[in-house]
Amino acid sequence: MKDIKFSKDHVEVVTPINRYQARMIVGSDGVNSVVARKSGIRTRWGSDISLCLETEVELDDALIAECVEAGTLEFYFRGPGMFPKRGRLSVGLGGPISQMRGSRKMFMSFVKAISLQKKINLTDRITRINSNLIPLGGVNRKIHDERVILTGDAAGFVDPFLAEGLYYAIKSGEIAAYIAALAVENNNFSREFLAGYVTKCDDAFGSDLKAARRFAKFAYGNIDRSLKILRSDKQMFLKYLETVRGDMTYADFNKWCVLRSPVTFLKLISG
Ligand SMILES: Cc1cc2nc3c(=O)[nH]c(=O)nc-3n(C[C@H](O)[C@H](O)[C@H](O)COP(=O)(O)OP(=O)(O)OC[C@H]3O[C@@H](n4cnc5c(N)ncnc54)[C@H](O)[C@@H]3O)c2cc1C
Structure with a gap:
Protein backbone atom coordinates (compact mmCIF):
# COMPACT_ATOMS: atom_id res chain seq x y z
CA MET A 1 0.00 0.00 0.00
CA LYS A 2 1.53 3.28 -1.13
CA ASP A 3 -1.16 5.79 -0.42
CA ILE A 4 -4.70 6.22 0.88
CA LYS A 5 -7.10 8.91 -0.17
CA PHE A 6 -10.12 9.73 1.93
CA SER A 7 -13.11 11.34 0.27
CA LYS A 8 -16.67 12.07 1.36
CA ASP A 9 -18.16 8.76 0.22
CA HIS A 10 -15.25 6.32 -0.06
CA VAL A 11 -11.64 5.46 0.72
CA GLU A 12 -9.14 4.74 -2.05
CA VAL A 13 -6.12 2.53 -1.40
CA VAL A 14 -3.27 2.89 -3.86
CA THR A 15 -0.88 -0.06 -4.28
CA PRO A 16 2.06 -0.36 -6.72
CA ILE A 17 -0.17 -2.33 -9.11
CA ASN A 18 -3.71 -1.09 -8.58
CA ARG A 19 -6.20 1.23 -6.87
CA TYR A 20 -9.02 -0.06 -4.69
CA GLN A 21 -12.09 1.79 -3.50
CA ALA A 22 -13.90 0.82 -0.31
CA ARG A 23 -16.47 2.33 1.99
CA MET A 24 -14.14 2.17 4.98
CA ILE A 25 -10.65 0.99 5.95
CA VAL A 26 -9.28 -0.93 8.94
CA GLY A 27 -5.67 0.05 9.61
CA SER A 28 -3.82 -3.02 10.92
CA ASP A 29 -0.52 -1.80 9.55
CA GLY A 30 1.52 -1.71 12.72
CA VAL A 31 3.37 0.93 14.68
CA ASN A 32 4.31 3.03 11.63
CA SER A 33 0.74 2.94 10.35
CA VAL A 34 0.25 4.72 7.04
CA VAL A 35 -3.51 4.55 7.64
CA ALA A 36 -3.12 6.51 10.90
CA ARG A 37 -1.03 9.15 9.13
CA LYS A 38 -3.06 9.50 5.97
CA SER A 39 -6.36 9.64 7.85
CA GLY A 40 -4.96 12.38 10.07
CA ILE A 41 -5.66 10.31 13.19
CA ARG A 42 -2.00 10.53 14.21
CA THR A 43 0.89 12.22 12.49
CA ARG A 44 3.49 11.01 15.01
CA TRP A 45 3.68 9.19 18.32
CA GLY A 46 4.13 11.17 21.52
CA SER A 47 6.40 10.06 24.34
CA ASP A 48 4.21 7.01 25.06
CA ILE A 49 6.31 4.73 22.95
CA SER A 50 9.20 2.42 23.67
CA LEU A 51 12.25 1.45 21.68
CA CYS A 52 13.30 -2.18 21.56
CA LEU A 53 16.67 -3.43 20.30
CA GLU A 54 16.80 -7.07 19.42
CA THR A 55 19.14 -9.58 17.84
CA GLU A 56 19.16 -13.25 17.03
CA VAL A 57 22.43 -15.03 17.65
CA GLU A 58 23.08 -18.30 15.84
CA LEU A 59 24.15 -20.97 18.32
CA ASP A 60 24.27 -24.77 18.56
CA ASP A 61 21.22 -26.11 20.36
CA ALA A 62 23.57 -27.55 23.00
CA LEU A 63 25.03 -24.09 23.67
CA ILE A 64 21.56 -22.57 23.75
CA ALA A 65 20.56 -25.14 26.37
CA GLU A 66 23.57 -24.05 28.44
CA CYS A 67 22.44 -20.43 28.12
CA VAL A 68 18.70 -20.68 28.74
CA GLU A 69 16.68 -23.67 29.83
CA ALA A 70 14.30 -24.93 27.11
CA GLY A 71 10.88 -23.29 27.26
CA THR A 72 12.24 -20.54 29.50
CA LEU A 73 12.23 -16.83 28.90
CA GLU A 74 14.80 -14.96 30.95
CA PHE A 75 13.24 -11.62 31.70
CA TYR A 76 15.35 -9.08 33.55
CA PHE A 77 13.26 -6.48 35.31
CA ARG A 78 13.04 -3.29 33.24
CA GLY A 79 13.25 -4.49 29.69
CA PRO A 80 16.06 -6.83 28.81
CA GLY A 81 15.22 -10.44 28.04
CA MET A 82 16.43 -13.54 26.32
CA PHE A 83 14.73 -16.65 25.00
CA PRO A 84 15.76 -19.69 22.97
CA LYS A 85 14.60 -20.60 19.46
CA ARG A 86 15.78 -23.54 17.37
CA GLY A 87 19.42 -22.82 16.45
CA ARG A 88 19.16 -19.23 17.62
CA LEU A 89 19.04 -17.23 20.79
CA SER A 90 16.90 -14.12 20.79
CA VAL A 91 18.22 -11.27 22.92
CA GLY A 92 16.36 -8.01 23.40
CA LEU A 93 16.36 -4.83 25.42
CA GLY A 94 13.80 -2.07 25.51
CA GLY A 95 12.39 0.84 27.43
CA PRO A 96 10.50 4.13 27.08
CA ILE A 97 12.07 6.09 24.24
CA SER A 98 12.96 8.97 26.56
CA GLN A 99 15.24 6.62 28.52
CA MET A 100 16.86 4.93 25.53
CA ARG A 101 19.52 7.47 24.62
CA GLY A 102 22.68 5.52 23.78
CA SER A 103 20.55 2.42 23.32
CA ARG A 104 23.11 0.56 21.16
CA LYS A 105 25.78 0.98 23.82
CA MET A 106 23.28 -0.11 26.48
CA PHE A 107 22.39 -3.15 24.40
CA MET A 108 26.01 -4.16 23.84
CA SER A 109 26.73 -3.78 27.59
CA PHE A 110 23.82 -6.10 28.30
CA VAL A 111 25.08 -8.66 25.77
CA LYS A 112 28.56 -8.42 27.27
CA ALA A 113 27.22 -8.95 30.78
CA ILE A 114 25.17 -11.93 29.62
CA SER A 115 28.21 -13.35 27.78
CA LEU A 116 30.23 -13.20 31.00
CA GLN A 117 27.43 -14.67 33.06
CA LYS A 118 26.77 -17.52 30.61
CA LYS A 119 30.46 -17.98 29.72
CA ILE A 120 29.62 -17.85 25.99
CA ASN A 121 30.83 -15.04 23.77
CA LEU A 122 27.59 -13.69 22.33
CA THR A 123 29.08 -10.29 21.43
CA ASP A 124 31.19 -11.58 18.53
CA ARG A 125 28.31 -13.62 17.16
CA ILE A 126 26.04 -10.61 16.61
CA THR A 127 25.62 -9.86 12.90
CA ARG A 128 22.73 -7.42 13.04
CA ILE A 129 20.76 -5.46 15.62
CA ASN A 130 17.15 -4.58 14.84
CA SER A 131 15.46 -1.60 16.43
CA ASN A 132 11.70 -1.52 16.71
CA LEU A 133 9.25 0.97 18.10
CA ILE A 134 6.59 -0.47 20.38
CA PRO A 135 3.71 1.75 21.51
CA LEU A 136 2.78 1.66 25.19
CA GLY A 137 -0.91 0.99 25.79
CA GLY A 138 -3.23 2.02 28.59
CA VAL A 139 -3.77 5.63 27.52
CA ASN A 140 -6.76 6.99 25.65
CA ARG A 141 -5.74 7.72 22.08
CA LYS A 142 -7.71 8.62 19.02
CA ILE A 143 -8.14 5.32 17.13
CA HIS A 144 -10.99 5.95 14.72
CA ASP A 145 -12.51 8.58 12.51
CA GLU A 146 -14.94 8.83 9.62
CA ARG A 147 -14.52 5.61 7.53
CA VAL A 148 -11.46 4.43 9.45
CA ILE A 149 -10.53 2.23 12.41
CA LEU A 150 -7.05 1.37 13.73
CA THR A 151 -6.21 -1.97 15.37
CA GLY A 152 -3.27 -3.56 17.20
CA ASP A 153 0.01 -1.64 17.27
CA ALA A 154 -1.44 1.00 14.93
CA ALA A 155 -3.92 1.79 17.72
CA GLY A 156 -1.26 1.52 20.44
CA PHE A 157 -2.78 -1.60 22.01
CA VAL A 158 0.31 -3.06 23.72
CA ASP A 159 0.81 -4.17 27.32
CA PRO A 160 3.02 -1.38 28.74
CA PHE A 161 4.66 -3.67 31.30
CA LEU A 162 5.72 -6.56 29.04
CA ALA A 163 5.50 -4.82 25.64
CA GLU A 164 3.34 -7.68 24.36
CA GLY A 165 0.70 -6.85 21.79
CA LEU A 166 -0.20 -10.04 19.92
CA TYR A 167 -3.32 -10.74 21.98
CA TYR A 168 -4.59 -7.16 21.65
CA ALA A 169 -3.86 -7.10 17.90
CA ILE A 170 -5.98 -10.21 17.38
CA LYS A 171 -8.76 -9.14 19.74
CA SER A 172 -9.01 -5.60 18.34
CA GLY A 173 -8.93 -7.09 14.81
CA GLU A 174 -11.91 -9.28 15.68
CA ILE A 175 -13.80 -6.31 17.10
CA ALA A 176 -12.92 -4.17 14.06
CA ALA A 177 -14.27 -6.87 11.71
CA TYR A 178 -17.50 -7.05 13.72
CA ILE A 179 -18.00 -3.27 13.71
CA ALA A 180 -17.06 -2.98 10.01
CA ALA A 181 -19.72 -5.60 9.17
CA LEU A 182 -22.28 -3.64 11.24
CA ALA A 183 -21.28 -0.42 9.45
CA VAL A 184 -21.84 -2.09 6.05
CA GLU A 185 -25.18 -3.51 7.21
CA ASN A 186 -26.32 -0.07 8.39
CA ASN A 187 -24.57 1.79 5.59
CA ASN A 188 -23.19 4.07 8.27
CA PHE A 189 -19.46 4.87 8.30
CA SER A 190 -19.68 8.00 10.41
CA ARG A 191 -17.29 8.77 13.25
CA GLU A 192 -20.22 8.45 15.67
CA PHE A 193 -21.18 4.98 14.43
CA LEU A 194 -17.60 3.69 14.40
CA ALA A 195 -17.17 4.93 17.99
CA GLY A 196 -18.80 1.59 18.82
CA TYR A 197 -15.38 0.08 18.08
CA VAL A 198 -13.72 2.20 20.77
CA THR A 199 -16.36 1.23 23.33
CA LYS A 200 -16.06 -2.48 22.53
CA CYS A 201 -12.24 -2.41 22.76
CA ASP A 202 -12.52 -0.55 26.06
CA ASP A 203 -14.93 -3.17 27.39
CA ALA A 204 -12.75 -6.05 26.17
CA PHE A 205 -9.32 -4.96 27.41
CA GLY A 206 -9.19 -1.20 28.05
CA SER A 207 -9.29 -1.40 31.83
CA ASP A 208 -6.66 -4.14 31.87
CA LEU A 209 -4.25 -2.11 29.73
CA LYS A 210 -4.79 0.81 32.10
CA ALA A 211 -4.16 -1.45 35.11
CA ALA A 212 -1.00 -2.74 33.39
CA ARG A 213 0.11 0.84 32.93
CA ARG A 214 -0.39 1.62 36.62
CA PHE A 215 1.49 -1.55 37.53
CA ALA A 216 4.34 -0.72 35.11
CA LYS A 217 4.57 2.81 36.50
CA PHE A 218 4.80 1.51 40.06
CA ALA A 219 7.11 -1.43 39.34
CA TYR A 220 9.53 0.36 36.99
CA GLY A 221 9.43 3.52 39.07
C1 LIG B 1 11.24 -7.67 18.98
C2 LIG B 1 9.79 -7.78 19.35
C3 LIG B 1 9.36 -8.86 20.09
C4 LIG B 1 8.02 -8.97 20.45
N1 LIG B 1 7.61 -10.05 21.19
C5 LIG B 1 6.32 -10.17 21.52
C6 LIG B 1 5.87 -11.30 22.25
O1 LIG B 1 6.64 -12.19 22.62
N2 LIG B 1 4.54 -11.38 22.56
C7 LIG B 1 3.65 -10.42 22.18
O2 LIG B 1 2.45 -10.54 22.48
N3 LIG B 1 4.06 -9.34 21.47
C8 LIG B 1 5.36 -9.20 21.13
N4 LIG B 1 5.76 -8.10 20.41
C9 LIG B 1 4.76 -7.11 19.99
C10 LIG B 1 3.96 -7.69 18.83
O3 LIG B 1 4.86 -8.13 17.83
C11 LIG B 1 3.03 -6.63 18.24
O4 LIG B 1 2.30 -6.01 19.28
C12 LIG B 1 2.06 -7.26 17.26
O5 LIG B 1 2.77 -7.91 16.23
C13 LIG B 1 1.15 -6.20 16.66
O6 LIG B 1 0.43 -6.77 15.61
P1 LIG B 1 -0.14 -5.84 14.45
O7 LIG B 1 -0.84 -6.76 13.51
O8 LIG B 1 -0.90 -4.72 15.03
O9 LIG B 1 1.13 -5.19 13.76
P2 LIG B 1 2.32 -5.90 12.98
O10 LIG B 1 2.60 -7.25 13.53
O11 LIG B 1 3.43 -4.90 12.96
O12 LIG B 1 1.75 -6.11 11.52
C14 LIG B 1 1.56 -5.03 10.65
C15 LIG B 1 1.60 -5.56 9.23
O13 LIG B 1 1.26 -4.52 8.33
C16 LIG B 1 2.17 -4.55 7.25
N5 LIG B 1 2.28 -3.19 6.70
C17 LIG B 1 2.74 -2.08 7.31
N6 LIG B 1 2.70 -1.03 6.48
C18 LIG B 1 2.20 -1.48 5.31
C19 LIG B 1 1.93 -0.87 4.05
N7 LIG B 1 2.13 0.42 3.83
N8 LIG B 1 1.43 -1.66 3.07
C20 LIG B 1 1.20 -2.97 3.27
N9 LIG B 1 1.43 -3.60 4.44
C21 LIG B 1 1.93 -2.86 5.44
C22 LIG B 1 3.48 -5.02 7.85
O14 LIG B 1 4.31 -5.57 6.85
C23 LIG B 1 2.98 -6.08 8.83
O15 LIG B 1 2.85 -7.32 8.22
C24 LIG B 1 7.10 -7.97 20.05
C25 LIG B 1 7.53 -6.88 19.29
C26 LIG B 1 8.86 -6.78 18.94
C27 LIG B 1 9.31 -5.60 18.13
Whole structure:
Protein backbone atom coordinates (compact mmCIF):
# COMPACT_ATOMS: atom_id res chain seq x y z
CA MET A 1 0.00 0.00 0.00
CA LYS A 2 1.53 3.28 -1.13
CA ASP A 3 -1.16 5.79 -0.42
CA ILE A 4 -4.70 6.22 0.88
CA LYS A 5 -7.10 8.91 -0.17
CA PHE A 6 -10.12 9.73 1.93
CA SER A 7 -13.11 11.34 0.27
CA LYS A 8 -16.67 12.07 1.36
CA ASP A 9 -18.16 8.76 0.22
CA HIS A 10 -15.25 6.32 -0.06
CA VAL A 11 -11.64 5.46 0.72
CA GLU A 12 -9.14 4.74 -2.05
CA VAL A 13 -6.12 2.53 -1.40
CA VAL A 14 -3.27 2.89 -3.86
CA THR A 15 -0.88 -0.06 -4.28
CA PRO A 16 2.06 -0.36 -6.72
CA ILE A 17 -0.17 -2.33 -9.11
CA ASN A 18 -3.71 -1.09 -8.58
CA ARG A 19 -6.20 1.23 -6.87
CA TYR A 20 -9.02 -0.06 -4.69
CA GLN A 21 -12.09 1.79 -3.50
CA ALA A 22 -13.90 0.82 -0.31
CA ARG A 23 -16.47 2.33 1.99
CA MET A 24 -14.14 2.17 4.98
CA ILE A 25 -10.65 0.99 5.95
CA VAL A 26 -9.28 -0.93 8.94
CA GLY A 27 -5.67 0.05 9.61
CA SER A 28 -3.82 -3.02 10.92
CA ASP A 29 -0.52 -1.80 9.55
CA GLY A 30 1.52 -1.71 12.72
CA VAL A 31 3.37 0.93 14.68
CA ASN A 32 4.31 3.03 11.63
CA SER A 33 0.74 2.94 10.35
CA VAL A 34 0.25 4.72 7.04
CA VAL A 35 -3.51 4.55 7.64
CA ALA A 36 -3.12 6.51 10.90
CA ARG A 37 -1.03 9.15 9.13
CA LYS A 38 -3.06 9.50 5.97
CA SER A 39 -6.36 9.64 7.85
CA GLY A 40 -4.96 12.38 10.07
CA ILE A 41 -5.66 10.31 13.19
CA ARG A 42 -2.00 10.53 14.21
CA THR A 43 0.89 12.22 12.49
CA ARG A 44 3.49 11.01 15.01
CA TRP A 45 3.68 9.19 18.32
CA GLY A 46 4.13 11.17 21.52
CA SER A 47 6.40 10.06 24.34
CA ASP A 48 4.21 7.01 25.06
CA ILE A 49 6.31 4.73 22.95
CA SER A 50 9.20 2.42 23.67
CA LEU A 51 12.25 1.45 21.68
CA CYS A 52 13.30 -2.18 21.56
CA LEU A 53 16.67 -3.43 20.30
CA GLU A 54 16.80 -7.07 19.42
CA THR A 55 19.14 -9.58 17.84
CA GLU A 56 19.16 -13.25 17.03
CA VAL A 57 22.43 -15.03 17.65
CA GLU A 58 23.08 -18.30 15.84
CA LEU A 59 24.15 -20.97 18.32
CA ASP A 60 24.27 -24.77 18.56
CA ASP A 61 21.22 -26.11 20.36
CA ALA A 62 23.57 -27.55 23.00
CA LEU A 63 25.03 -24.09 23.67
CA ILE A 64 21.56 -22.57 23.75
CA ALA A 65 20.56 -25.14 26.37
CA GLU A 66 23.57 -24.05 28.44
CA CYS A 67 22.44 -20.43 28.12
CA VAL A 68 18.70 -20.68 28.74
CA GLU A 69 16.68 -23.67 29.83
CA ALA A 70 14.30 -24.93 27.11
CA GLY A 71 10.88 -23.29 27.26
CA THR A 72 12.24 -20.54 29.50
CA LEU A 73 12.23 -16.83 28.90
CA GLU A 74 14.80 -14.96 30.95
CA PHE A 75 13.24 -11.62 31.70
CA TYR A 76 15.35 -9.08 33.55
CA PHE A 77 13.26 -6.48 35.31
CA ARG A 78 13.04 -3.29 33.24
CA GLY A 79 13.25 -4.49 29.69
CA PRO A 80 16.06 -6.83 28.81
CA GLY A 81 15.22 -10.44 28.04
CA MET A 82 16.43 -13.54 26.32
CA PHE A 83 14.73 -16.65 25.00
CA PRO A 84 15.76 -19.69 22.97
CA LYS A 85 14.60 -20.60 19.46
CA ARG A 86 15.78 -23.54 17.37
CA GLY A 87 19.42 -22.82 16.45
CA ARG A 88 19.16 -19.23 17.62
CA LEU A 89 19.04 -17.23 20.79
CA SER A 90 16.90 -14.12 20.79
CA VAL A 91 18.22 -11.27 22.92
CA GLY A 92 16.36 -8.01 23.40
CA LEU A 93 16.36 -4.83 25.42
CA GLY A 94 13.80 -2.07 25.51
CA GLY A 95 12.39 0.84 27.43
CA PRO A 96 10.50 4.13 27.08
CA ILE A 97 12.07 6.09 24.24
CA SER A 98 12.96 8.97 26.56
CA GLN A 99 15.24 6.62 28.52
CA MET A 100 16.86 4.93 25.53
CA ARG A 101 19.52 7.47 24.62
CA GLY A 102 22.68 5.52 23.78
CA SER A 103 20.55 2.42 23.32
CA ARG A 104 23.11 0.56 21.16
CA LYS A 105 25.78 0.98 23.82
CA MET A 106 23.28 -0.11 26.48
CA PHE A 107 22.39 -3.15 24.40
CA MET A 108 26.01 -4.16 23.84
CA SER A 109 26.73 -3.78 27.59
CA PHE A 110 23.82 -6.10 28.30
CA VAL A 111 25.08 -8.66 25.77
CA LYS A 112 28.56 -8.42 27.27
CA ALA A 113 27.22 -8.95 30.78
CA ILE A 114 25.17 -11.93 29.62
CA SER A 115 28.21 -13.35 27.78
CA LEU A 116 30.23 -13.20 31.00
CA GLN A 117 27.43 -14.67 33.06
CA LYS A 118 26.77 -17.52 30.61
CA LYS A 119 30.46 -17.98 29.72
CA ILE A 120 29.62 -17.85 25.99
CA ASN A 121 30.83 -15.04 23.77
CA LEU A 122 27.59 -13.69 22.33
CA THR A 123 29.08 -10.29 21.43
CA ASP A 124 31.19 -11.58 18.53
CA ARG A 125 28.31 -13.62 17.16
CA ILE A 126 26.04 -10.61 16.61
CA THR A 127 25.62 -9.86 12.90
CA ARG A 128 22.73 -7.42 13.04
CA ILE A 129 20.76 -5.46 15.62
CA ASN A 130 17.15 -4.58 14.84
CA SER A 131 15.46 -1.60 16.43
CA ASN A 132 11.70 -1.52 16.71
CA LEU A 133 9.25 0.97 18.10
CA ILE A 134 6.59 -0.47 20.38
CA PRO A 135 3.71 1.75 21.51
CA LEU A 136 2.78 1.66 25.19
CA GLY A 137 -0.91 0.99 25.79
CA GLY A 138 -3.23 2.02 28.59
CA VAL A 139 -3.77 5.63 27.52
CA ASN A 140 -6.76 6.99 25.65
CA ARG A 141 -5.74 7.72 22.08
CA LYS A 142 -7.71 8.62 19.02
CA ILE A 143 -8.14 5.32 17.13
CA HIS A 144 -10.99 5.95 14.72
CA ASP A 145 -12.51 8.58 12.51
CA GLU A 146 -14.94 8.83 9.62
CA ARG A 147 -14.52 5.61 7.53
CA VAL A 148 -11.46 4.43 9.45
CA ILE A 149 -10.53 2.23 12.41
CA LEU A 150 -7.05 1.37 13.73
CA THR A 151 -6.21 -1.97 15.37
CA GLY A 152 -3.27 -3.56 17.20
CA ASP A 153 0.01 -1.64 17.27
CA ALA A 154 -1.44 1.00 14.93
CA ALA A 155 -3.92 1.79 17.72
CA GLY A 156 -1.26 1.52 20.44
CA PHE A 157 -2.78 -1.60 22.01
CA VAL A 158 0.31 -3.06 23.72
CA ASP A 159 0.81 -4.17 27.32
CA PRO A 160 3.02 -1.38 28.74
CA PHE A 161 4.66 -3.67 31.30
CA LEU A 162 5.72 -6.56 29.04
CA ALA A 163 5.50 -4.82 25.64
CA GLU A 164 3.34 -7.68 24.36
CA GLY A 165 0.70 -6.85 21.79
CA LEU A 166 -0.20 -10.04 19.92
CA TYR A 167 -3.32 -10.74 21.98
CA TYR A 168 -4.59 -7.16 21.65
CA ALA A 169 -3.86 -7.10 17.90
CA ILE A 170 -5.98 -10.21 17.38
CA LYS A 171 -8.76 -9.14 19.74
CA SER A 172 -9.01 -5.60 18.34
CA GLY A 173 -8.93 -7.09 14.81
CA GLU A 174 -11.91 -9.28 15.68
CA ILE A 175 -13.80 -6.31 17.10
CA ALA A 176 -12.92 -4.17 14.06
CA ALA A 177 -14.27 -6.87 11.71
CA TYR A 178 -17.50 -7.05 13.72
CA ILE A 179 -18.00 -3.27 13.71
CA ALA A 180 -17.06 -2.98 10.01
CA ALA A 181 -19.72 -5.60 9.17
CA LEU A 182 -22.28 -3.64 11.24
CA ALA A 183 -21.28 -0.42 9.45
CA VAL A 184 -21.84 -2.09 6.05
CA GLU A 185 -25.18 -3.51 7.21
CA ASN A 186 -26.32 -0.07 8.39
CA ASN A 187 -24.57 1.79 5.59
CA ASN A 188 -23.19 4.07 8.27
CA PHE A 189 -19.46 4.87 8.30
CA SER A 190 -19.68 8.00 10.41
CA ARG A 191 -17.29 8.77 13.25
CA GLU A 192 -20.22 8.45 15.67
CA PHE A 193 -21.18 4.98 14.43
CA LEU A 194 -17.60 3.69 14.40
CA ALA A 195 -17.17 4.93 17.99
CA GLY A 196 -18.80 1.59 18.82
CA TYR A 197 -15.38 0.08 18.08
CA VAL A 198 -13.72 2.20 20.77
CA THR A 199 -16.36 1.23 23.33
CA LYS A 200 -16.06 -2.48 22.53
CA CYS A 201 -12.24 -2.41 22.76
CA ASP A 202 -12.52 -0.55 26.06
CA ASP A 203 -14.93 -3.17 27.39
CA ALA A 204 -12.75 -6.05 26.17
CA PHE A 205 -9.32 -4.96 27.41
CA GLY A 206 -9.19 -1.20 28.05
CA SER A 207 -9.29 -1.40 31.83
CA ASP A 208 -6.66 -4.14 31.87
CA LEU A 209 -4.25 -2.11 29.73
CA LYS A 210 -4.79 0.81 32.10
CA ALA A 211 -4.16 -1.45 35.11
CA ALA A 212 -1.00 -2.74 33.39
CA ARG A 213 0.11 0.84 32.93
CA ARG A 214 -0.39 1.62 36.62
CA PHE A 215 1.49 -1.55 37.53
CA ALA A 216 4.34 -0.72 35.11
CA LYS A 217 4.57 2.81 36.50
CA PHE A 218 4.80 1.51 40.06
CA ALA A 219 7.11 -1.43 39.34
CA TYR A 220 9.53 0.36 36.99
CA GLY A 221 9.43 3.52 39.07
CA ASN A 222 10.39 1.56 42.21
CA ILE A 223 12.51 -1.27 40.85
CA ASP A 224 14.48 -2.06 44.01
CA ARG A 225 11.39 -1.93 46.18
CA SER A 226 9.34 -4.02 43.75
CA LEU A 227 12.03 -6.69 43.53
CA LYS A 228 12.40 -6.71 47.33
CA ILE A 229 8.66 -7.22 47.77
CA LEU A 230 8.53 -9.98 45.14
CA ARG A 231 11.55 -11.68 46.69
CA SER A 232 10.17 -11.57 50.22
CA ASP A 233 6.56 -12.53 49.48
CA LYS A 234 6.37 -15.88 47.71
CA GLN A 235 2.60 -15.81 47.30
CA MET A 236 2.78 -12.41 45.66
CA PHE A 237 5.58 -13.61 43.38
CA LEU A 238 3.40 -16.54 42.26
CA LYS A 239 0.49 -14.16 41.58
CA TYR A 240 2.87 -11.93 39.63
CA LEU A 241 3.94 -14.92 37.51
CA GLU A 242 0.28 -15.79 36.88
CA THR A 243 -0.23 -12.22 35.68
CA VAL A 244 2.74 -12.03 33.31
CA ARG A 245 1.71 -15.46 31.97
CA GLY A 246 -1.72 -14.01 31.20
CA ASP A 247 -3.61 -16.27 33.63
CA MET A 248 -4.62 -13.33 35.81
CA THR A 249 -5.54 -9.82 34.69
CA TYR A 250 -3.46 -6.83 35.82
CA ALA A 251 -6.63 -5.35 37.30
CA ASP A 252 -7.16 -8.46 39.46
CA PHE A 253 -3.47 -8.57 40.39
CA ASN A 254 -3.50 -4.92 41.47
CA LYS A 255 -6.65 -5.57 43.54
CA TRP A 256 -5.11 -8.69 45.07
CA CYS A 257 -2.00 -6.72 46.06
CA VAL A 258 -4.04 -3.93 47.60
CA LEU A 259 -6.02 -6.38 49.72
CA ARG A 260 -2.86 -8.18 50.78
CA SER A 261 -0.92 -5.11 51.78
CA PRO A 262 -3.18 -2.04 51.61
CA VAL A 263 -0.72 0.73 52.48
CA THR A 264 2.11 -0.27 50.16
CA PHE A 265 -0.07 -1.22 47.27
CA LEU A 266 -2.53 1.62 47.37
CA LYS A 267 0.14 3.14 45.14
CA LEU A 268 -0.56 0.50 42.54
CA ILE A 269 -4.11 1.65 42.05
CA SER A 270 -3.48 5.35 42.53
CA GLY A 271 -0.66 5.23 39.92
C1 LIG B 1 11.24 -7.67 18.98
C2 LIG B 1 9.79 -7.78 19.35
C3 LIG B 1 9.36 -8.86 20.09
C4 LIG B 1 8.02 -8.97 20.45
N1 LIG B 1 7.61 -10.05 21.19
C5 LIG B 1 6.32 -10.17 21.52
C6 LIG B 1 5.87 -11.30 22.25
O1 LIG B 1 6.64 -12.19 22.62
N2 LIG B 1 4.54 -11.38 22.56
C7 LIG B 1 3.65 -10.42 22.18
O2 LIG B 1 2.45 -10.54 22.48
N3 LIG B 1 4.06 -9.34 21.47
C8 LIG B 1 5.36 -9.20 21.13
N4 LIG B 1 5.76 -8.10 20.41
C9 LIG B 1 4.76 -7.11 19.99
C10 LIG B 1 3.96 -7.69 18.83
O3 LIG B 1 4.86 -8.13 17.83
C11 LIG B 1 3.03 -6.63 18.24
O4 LIG B 1 2.30 -6.01 19.28
C12 LIG B 1 2.06 -7.26 17.26
O5 LIG B 1 2.77 -7.91 16.23
C13 LIG B 1 1.15 -6.20 16.66
O6 LIG B 1 0.43 -6.77 15.61
P1 LIG B 1 -0.14 -5.84 14.45
O7 LIG B 1 -0.84 -6.76 13.51
O8 LIG B 1 -0.90 -4.72 15.03
O9 LIG B 1 1.13 -5.19 13.76
P2 LIG B 1 2.32 -5.90 12.98
O10 LIG B 1 2.60 -7.25 13.53
O11 LIG B 1 3.43 -4.90 12.96
O12 LIG B 1 1.75 -6.11 11.52
C14 LIG B 1 1.56 -5.03 10.65
C15 LIG B 1 1.60 -5.56 9.23
O13 LIG B 1 1.26 -4.52 8.33
C16 LIG B 1 2.17 -4.55 7.25
N5 LIG B 1 2.28 -3.19 6.70
C17 LIG B 1 2.74 -2.08 7.31
N6 LIG B 1 2.70 -1.03 6.48
C18 LIG B 1 2.20 -1.48 5.31
C19 LIG B 1 1.93 -0.87 4.05
N7 LIG B 1 2.13 0.42 3.83
N8 LIG B 1 1.43 -1.66 3.07
C20 LIG B 1 1.20 -2.97 3.27
N9 LIG B 1 1.43 -3.60 4.44
C21 LIG B 1 1.93 -2.86 5.44
C22 LIG B 1 3.48 -5.02 7.85
O14 LIG B 1 4.31 -5.57 6.85
C23 LIG B 1 2.98 -6.08 8.83
O15 LIG B 1 2.85 -7.32 8.22
C24 LIG B 1 7.10 -7.97 20.05
C25 LIG B 1 7.53 -6.88 19.29
C26 LIG B 1 8.86 -6.78 18.94
C27 LIG B 1 9.31 -5.60 18.13
